[in-house]
Amino acid sequence: MDKRTTLSEVVSELRDGMTIGIGGWGSRRKPMALVREILRSDLEDLTLVSYGGPDVGLLCAAGKVRKVVFGFVSLDSIPLEPHFRKARQTGRVDAVEYDEGMFQWGLRAAAHRVPFLPTRAGLGSDVLKLNPELRTVRSPYADGEELVAMPALELDAALIHMNRADQHGNGQFLGPDPYFDNLYCMAAKRRFMTCEKIIDTADFAKSGSIHTLLINRLMVDGVVETPGGAHFTECPPDYGRDEAFQKEYAQAVKPELWEAFRQRYLELDSEADYQRVVAER
């Protein structure tokens, strides 16, 4: 099956109020071309589920977000994400905050189609106080231990970015860490993958070992080739983080700089225009 599609077709499948999982980690291998396409759309009221980076910051800054489900939001080299901070400190977005490990457990529960998975993580901390809907569960075995029942983080859609993919929706990561991109896909009803390059299935073996084939085609509904699609987050070995651009983005949290940043980089008709403007800096 040929699952190749376009950024605009992917975003046309998303709806206001959806819960959207975004793969990657911090400012690393984020599906930024899809994030930018959402910025160009009328979508609003989104709930984001993310090991957050500039995906969360940009969508918050653009007023697309109602709620963020997160364990952290960071730009890595800039530890605190300024746009997310601003959204939080002005009370513009609701926060559902989990421990990082609980977060992957919630994705796993959704992937397994179970309502929750038990874990010790969260006990004693304010995770339970800040999320009063969280419940604990008692072991039915002799130990009787009480554990947190981490609820499934069910996603309406998952967005991920890989180094390589084929037209059938198989995906390959070539960097050091797969993060949790397969779990996002397995936790979601609709799954969309961008990649640096679409290659022939037979060529996967030339670019990496069998262990790099993290995403298989039953996890994916649509695949889009977006060279530079993770910019300005890192996407090794294809490219590192664009630290200069990230700094410019972070500084644009100042109201007097935001408008110029928005017009220069975000008020563009297409991802191709964005890549051109970035290249011409």
Added chain:
Amino acid sequence: MSGATRAHICAVAIAEAFRGDGEMLVSPIGTLPALGARFAKRSFEPDLLLTDGVSQLLASAPPLGSTDAAELVPEGWLPYREVFEMLWSGRRHVMMGATQIDVFGNQNIACIGDPKKPTVQLLGMRGAPGNTINHPTSYWIPNHGPRVFVPDVDVVTGVGYDRAGELGDHSARFHEIRRVVSNLGVFDFETPERRMRVVSVHPGVSVDDVVGNTGFELVVPDAVPETRVPNADEIALLKTLDPDGLAAREVPE
């Protein structure tokens, strides 16, 4: 004096927090903890497992910032998914920072003010709740003062001893706050009520300095020793591990 700086003393005090850990994954968050962990591995805890800060376990303990492939020999793969496996199994000792910490070792790195609309949004929970309930945790605090050592933290991210006590011995059986190292001294919780105690003060720091910079009542033993000063060999090793003097930037004289 052996020419040891405050940064050297802090690095070795951090290393001492890992003494006895053996074949454990050590996750030092930040410059001084990274230096201390590498020092420990190179001197008295050779079996520690250390990462490159990304996803490789390193066979060696290279200098901070090293890009020399000969010094960066991987001995294993530890992407985030495996970090969670490791930490939930308990075979890990983390040293985190704390924007706020209280007398029982509750830590806050999430936000200041009302979590619904914080005055200052910080990192978030990160892994602190899971870390503290699953395996030994220590803290490194480079800016000891009453705004960090507070009577009550605004959000409990890392679990302290009062919260662990409420959970009961069974649920909290893996909870341990091993050590708190600051730029002024070393602290632990080896007291009947599990309140923070002064273990040692760094040379040049008085107990009064520590007490005056702490926003809660510390347990102060009758005799408080000075933190040990590294010898010439140890200072040489610290200089090898920190050729750019990054530690001194975090802990000025």
